[in-house]
Amino acid sequence: MSSQANFIDRDSENLLLDVRGLKKYFPIRRGLFQRVVGHVKAVDGVNLFIREGETLGLVGESGCGKTTTGRTILHLLEPTAGSVMFKDPDMGWVDLAKMSRRELQPIRPHMQIIFQDPFMSLNPRMTVMRIVAEPLVINKVAEGEEL
Structure with missing residues (x-):
């Protein structure tokens, strides 16, 4: 795949966050x-x-990396590799992965992770497919075979 195929014009696409090649490896000692x-x-x-x-929303099995992905995007964990481009209202496009904790302080109020308790949010009588599909059907985003 060419590099042009991976290029997205952040401004014309109204992007707020553009994450590419994000990696987080933990050493085994x-x-x-x-x-x-x-x-x-x-x-x-x-x-x-x-x-x-x-x-x-990041959805997946326990231990699949959802929390680590979110924490790494917000630079609460140091990324091993990749870029996390964020459109700050005051500073424009910045790479969170390359910023120090001090540089991140004015940007932090614009970002958050919301952890959801699955036992409070998931109905055990519904399949995961029905739970995920429900808002798509209600908002007429998808139906039938599209799901």
Whole structure:
């Protein structure tokens, strides 16, 4: 795939967040001197974008990397690789992955993670498919075979 195929004009697409190649690896340490013998690939090459006015929900099994992805995007965890381009209202496009904690302070109020308790939000009498499809059907975004 060419680099042009991966190019998105952030401004014409009204993007707010553009994440490319995001990785977060945790070292596996062993022995008396805690030598690194390998890595756990918690997040391995995530690409996503969010347009202004959109909300993104990460859904998956326990332990699949949802929280780590969110925390790495917000730079609460140091990314191993990738870029996290955020459109700050005052500073324009900034790469959160390359910013220090101090540089991130004025940007933090514009970002948040919302953790949802699945036991409070998921109806055990419905399949995951029905739960995910319900708002799409109600808002006439998708129906029938589109689901």
